Amino acid sequence: MAGLSITGSTRRASDCSAAVSRRWFTGAVWLVLLLGLALQRVEASTDVDELLARTEAPAGVVFEIVEGYESALDELLPQIRDAIRKLRARFPEAGFAVVSHGREEFALQSQYRSEYAEIHDQVQSLVADDVPVHVCETHAGWYGVTAEDFPEYVNVAPTGPGQVNLYRELGYELIIVD
Numbered sequence: 001m002a003g004l005s006i007t008g009s010t011r012r013a014s015d016c017s018a019a020v021s022r023r024w025f026t027g028a029v030w031l032v033l034l035l036g037l038a039l040q041r042v043e044a045s046t047d048v049d050e051l052l053a054r055t056e057a058p059a060g061v062v063f064e065i066v067e068g069y070e071s072a073l074d075e076l077l078p079q080i081r082d083a084i085r086k087l088r089a090r091f092p093e094a095g096f097a098v099v100s101h102g103r104e105e106f107a108l109q110s111q112y113r114s115e116y117a118e119i120h121d122q123v124q125s126l127v128a129d130d131v132p133v134h135v136c137e138t139h140a141g142w143y144g145v146t147a148e149d150f151p152e153y154v155n156v157a158p159t160g161p162g163q164v165n166l167y168r169e170l171g172y173e174l175i176i177v178d
Contacts, residue, residue: 101160
């Protein structure tokens with residue numbers, strides 16, 4: 001009986017060691033993939049001046065925002081509006097979209113319409129100018145916020161990165177706003 005107990009313990013220890021090795025390997029693979037995606041995003045991002053220098057119009061431009069504080073849109077939306085104004089003057093046929101999927105998206109909840117009135121007004125103005133503004137339902141859900149918590153003029157996408165990728169598949173250029 002004692003031999004079985006020792007053999008069983010040894011097996012469990014080796015199983016545990018193998019499990020730790022698998023977890024480490026899996027973690028390392030995920031890290032490499034995430035770093036690759038981050039590098040791809042940096043390479044995929046362009047800026048307004050680069051687009052303006054082109055001779056051929058882009059199909060569109062998607063502005064991606066991922067910030068760590070709710071009031072970030074107060075500063076960033078006027079920059080986006082200015083960029084759209086410049087790009088539309090040069091390429092009137094191009095489409096535009098905004099995808100917000102950081103903490104800043106929470107300012108767009110209906111309950112904060114008064115507190116962040118200027119931000120809501122800017123978003124409504126963009127939408128009126130045929131620039132859809134998307135927020136990330138997945139990120140919102142992590143904090144107990146649902147699609148119903150946003151006003152109808154804000155498009156709630158299943159995921160922010162997925163929405164950006166959909167625009168990229170349509171030929172939109174990516175501008176990461178920070």
